[in-house]
Amino acid sequence: MNDALTMQKENIRVKGLSVQAIRVIAAISMICEHLWLTIASDYIWLHYAGRLAFPLFAFLVVEGFYHTLSPRKYLLRLLILAIVSEIPFNMVYYGAYEAPGHQNVLWTLAAGLTAVMAIHFVKMRLDNMVATGLTIVFASAFMMHIANELAADFGGLGVLTVVLFYTMRNLRYARAGELFGLFMINAVWMGGATVGWIVLNHIVTFPAQLFGLLALPLIWKYNGTKGFDHAAIRFISYSFYPLHMLILGMLMLSGVSIG
Numbered sequence: 210m211n212d213a214l215t216m217q218k219e220n221i222r223v224k225g226l227s228v229q230a231i232r233v234i235a236a237i238s239m240i241c242e243h244l245w246l247t248i249a250s251d252y253i254w255l256h257y258a259g260r261l262a263f264p265l266f267a268f269l270v271v272e273g274f275y276h277t278l279s280p281r282k283y284l285l286r287l288l289i290l291a292i293v294s295e296i297p298f299n300m301v302y303y304g305a306y307e308a309p310g311h312q313n314v315l316w317t318l319a320a321g322l323t324a325v326m327a328i329h330f331v332k333m334r335l336d337n338m339v340a341t342g343l344t345i346v347f348a349s350a351f352m353m354h355i356a357n358e359l360a361a362d363f364g365g366l367g368v369l370t371v372v373l374f375y376t377m378r379n380l381r382y383a384r385a386g387e388l389f390g391l392f393m394i395n396a397v398w399m400g401g402a403t404v405g406w407i408v409l410n411h412i413v414t415f416p417a418q419l420f421g422l423l424a425l426p427l428i429w430k431y432n433g434t435k436g437f438d439h440a441a442i443r444f445i446s447y448s449f450y451p452l453h454m455l456i457l458g459m460l461m462l463s464g465v466s467i468g
Contacts, residue, residue: 224432226427227431227432227434227435228269228431228434228436229435229437229442231265231268231428232265232446234261234427235261235265236449238258238259238260238261238262239262239450241255243259243453243454243457246302246457247457247458247461248457248460248461248467249467249468250468252468257404257420260420260423261420261421261423263363263370263421264395265424267367267371267374268374271325271371274322274325274329276435280322287322290315290447290450290451291315294313294315294451296455297452297454297455297458298312298313300454300458301454301457304458311360312360312362314361316359316362317363317364317367317368320355320356320359321352321369323348323352324348324349324351324368325371325372327344328344328345331344352365353365356368366394366399370390370391373386373387373390373391374387377390384429387428388422391421391424392419395421396415396416400418401417402417403416403417404416404419
């Protein structure tokens with residue numbers, strides 16, 4: 210009887226998506242976006258598919274914070290990777306090796322992680338709802354300001370997305386909070402390009418960022434496991450962001466185009 214219950218629990222535990230599975234989906238979404246920006250600009254659906262990437266990576270940063278042995282080293286790795294990725298990012302987004310007016314998304318994720326670390330520190334040390342609430346407000350506002358000043362990709366609202374997933378984690382109504390929060394961030398505050406569809410002979414428009422909400426059903430499938438983990442996999446995960454942008458940037462600058 211006990212063995213049967215144990216097996217049943219194990220089966221339940223492995224259902225859904227692991228960290229590695231979500232990371233792969235996020236990477237595919239990101240590739241779609243960067244293909245559209247570089248060598249496949251005729252395929253607008255790639256841009257829509259790419260909207261899922263940032264919410265997924267924001268979620269993964271929060272999970273990484275909870276599972277790392279050293280949040281400071283985790284933050285340092287993000288910052289180092291942000292520096293390494295700057296030239297490939299400039300190539301993809303600006304077609305140049307130098308573009309000081311805009312920074313890559315890893316700076317945004319690092320700013321979000323910094324806010325989370327500050328909030329968590331106060332939450333654990335003081336165990337006071339008022340102090341924690343004030344820290345959420347001020348830490349978020351400060352790091353949002355930093356991201357905006359850096360002109361980092363997704364900016365302050367990207368930082369807010371990371372904080373959203375942290376504050377909603379393990380709450381009773383987390384899904385409702387994540388849905389409402391991400392809708393406000395992506396559809397109301399972020400703005401950007403719009404999509405127009407013809408419905409019953411009328412053109413219906415909505416922000417392209419709204420496709421980012423499709424990341425939530427995937428996040429809600431998270432089963433709490435890391436998935437397949439190996440040193441080589443971790444290396445690929447960290448090197449993938451600058452490496453794929455470097456390749457796509459070189460192809461674009463060489464005049465390669467699809468479609």
